Amino acid sequence: MLDRRRFTGLAAAVAASLVALPGFAADPVRIAFIDPLSGPFAAVGTSGLRQFQFVADEINKAGGVLGGRKLEVIGYDNKVSPAESLIQLKRVIGDNIQFVVQGNSSGVANALIDAVAKNNEREPDHRVLYLNYSAVDPSLTNEKCSYWHFRFDANADMKMNALTDVIAANNNMKAIYIIGQDYSFGKAVAEAAVRDLGSKRPDIKIVGNELHPIGKVKDFSPYIAKIKASGAQAVITGNWGADMLGLAKAAEDAGLEIPFYTYYAAGNGITKAIGAGGVGKVRLVGEGAANPPMTAAWADLNKRYKAKWPDEDWTQPRTANTLHMLANAINKAGSTDPAKVAAALEGMTYKTYWGDTVTMRASDHQLQMPVRIFVHTNKNIEFDLDNSGYGLLTESTVTAEKASTPTTCKMQRF
Amino acid sequence: MLELTVFSLLNGLVYGLLLFMLSSGLTLIFSMMGVLNFAHASFYMLGAYLAYSISTKVGFWPGLVLAPPLVGVLGALVERYGLRHVHRYGHVAELIFTFGLAFLIQESVVLVWGKQMVDYHEPALLAFPLFSLWGTEFPAYKAFMLAVSIGIFIALFVVLTRSRVGLIIQAAITHPSQVAMLGHNVPLVFTAVFGVGTALAGLAGVIAGPVLSTFPGMAAVLGSIVFVVIVVGGLGSLAGAFIASLLIGLLQTFAVAVNYSMKDLLAAFGVATSRASMLSDLYSVTVAQIAPILPYLLLVLILIFRPTGLLGKREV
Secondary structure, eight states: OOOHHHHHHHHHHHHHHHHHGGGOTTOOEEEEEEEOSSSTTHHHHHHHHHHHHHHHHHHHHTTTBTTTBOEEEEEEEOTTOHHHHHHHHHHHHHTTOOEEEEOSOHHHHHHHHHHHHHHHHHOGGGOOEEEESSOOOGGGGTTTOOTTEEEOSOOHHHHHHHHHHHHHTOTTOOEEEEEEESSHHHHHHHHHHHHHHHHHOTTSEEEEEEEEOTTTOSOOHHHHHHHHHHTOSEEEEOOOTHHHHHHHHHHHHHTOOSOEEESSOSSTTHHHHHGGGGTTTEEEEESOOOSSOSSHHHHHHHHHHHHHOTTOOOOOTHHHHHHHHHHHHHHHHTSOOHHHHHHHHTTOEEEOTTSOEEEEOTTTOBEEOOEEEEEEESSSOSSOSTTSSOEEEEEEEEOHHHHOOOOOOOOOOO | OHHHHHHHHHHHHHHHHHHHHHHHHHHHHHHHHOOOOTTHHHHHHHHHHHHHHHHHHHOHHHHHHHHHHHHHHHHHHHIIIIIHHHHTTOHHHHHHHHHHHHHHHHHHHHHHHOSSOBOOOOOGGGOSEEEEETTEEEEHHHHHHHHHHHHHHHHHHHHHHHSHHHHHHHHHHHOHHHHHHTTOOHHHHHHHHHHHHHHHHHHHHHHHHHHHOBOTTHHHHHHHHHHHHHHHHOTTOHHHHHHHHHHHHHHHHHHHHOOOBHHHHHHHTTOOOOTTSTTHHHHTOBTTTTGGGHHHHHHHHHHHHOTTOSSOSSOO
């Protein structure tokens, strides 16, 4: 039997250990992944989460951060809805998580950037740092820029600049069709395409500039019929996920054999759907190149990822940059305090797995990085996508200096 | 322009007839049992996934034959052991039951087949362009879809209007208790109709899967539109569902092809609109951009001006 004094002593010890537990050095640094894990864009979201968790494992194997704390990436499903994302953000803050990564949909990003800024102002003790790995609406690092937001992907303007260089180099090109999803990103792509083509090749006629609802179109055949009828020689599209897949499928079915200049036409079933019909015709702008893999470390990482997830591919190399730079910043700051980590991220340079040197520009928190043009093909492909034998081959590289675009950001610092 | 018209017509027909296959089962179930089956599109998805699994083992054609009956049996079991028990608690309970069922099927599909799109594709036999007009190809598979849908319509029509079974079903729709009084097993008729209805949804999934992609979100994208079809067509009217499906299919397809906006309409009447106007965003929205909401607009108009639907006999 315990007498009362021993019982109180024991209870006190248990209570003390419970209180002390969250402060333990072994406590993981949690990172909330707010992206679609259900609905039409679930495939993109799920594979993004797996890539983040894979990189986290890599960092943990190498010793984690702050002398032994591990990184843990936790998925929060937002169904690509801005409203749902805000609910998830509240949960994240309630769970005392200090880092949020998000990438799918600039519509969501626009909601998050505001909500995070407001939260950080109102609740200085529960601040959150928002790391955007793929939402590329230029306004996020221009007029809407925020101290609490960092973007680890080239924005739509930087990407369009590289794409239109390729288009402009083709002297036979006379007519272009632009099609995109009807939200901030699709509009940003269309605007950038019209502007860049207008300055580089004013003789190219834009024969169509179309926006369709995001994630709602069941069959793209009517759009393909329209593109065909317009007499376009090439298509520019920022479509991603199910919308890119549907567009590629319908184009293939209708035998539309003109070049496609895209942002996201690869992986998650898209490469397989494009198949033989798109060889040498579908081009994509992106960052890390799998073919050729450029460095042994990058090839090794791709191989090990494939071994773990045989049905998946490493489709978003920027996830690796995002998490590694966060880990470096946490180590540099010596803390997980979002304000200190943000300060450490500003101006930080990092050497990517594939050998690029990238820098986080302090003035607008836009990563300065080389941008590459890839072509869909089955020749010289070491790492194919969708186990289809087809993959992306690097065609040209735009250096970080050349890819850079100016910013209008006037950042309020903390 | 002719080129665009012809292909819009063909695409609209393919889409419209697919909608018909989905909505024919739904309208029968609704008119007979008064059950708004929210899980109907989930059976459609199930059809596509089952056919995919069968096709990876023994090919597309066995999948086409086997998957719809499988879905139908599943539907019949759901009616016999689920819906029938819930029925006595009224329509709200039924509604919630099918609503929950939709989630259950959705999550089961994700558990079994994963969140990624599965590679369900048309058979090699039909993977060729049937004909080429002005350089645009029309895939043979779409022609096959057209043929199957029309075949189903004719078969359903004949069974419902010319056969004894059809007679009993028709009677059970309007006078269930009298039909039971005459010695017919009305609950069995209900189970059978539910089974056949879900089997049709399954068949729609089997043939639509390769074209519209087979992924866990496929039920959600068609889920709401089928309700529009049965309301516009008139509840319980097969011919109405047929007309409404085609109407909505063509409406959506042709709307995509039209680039005119309110601004152009106003300009035709000599009214100039300035870009600075508060409403300039509204004026410049093209018909193509609002194509996906047009069916819902049609739904609202029908409910206001003809609550019975195009060919329906009773109010919604």
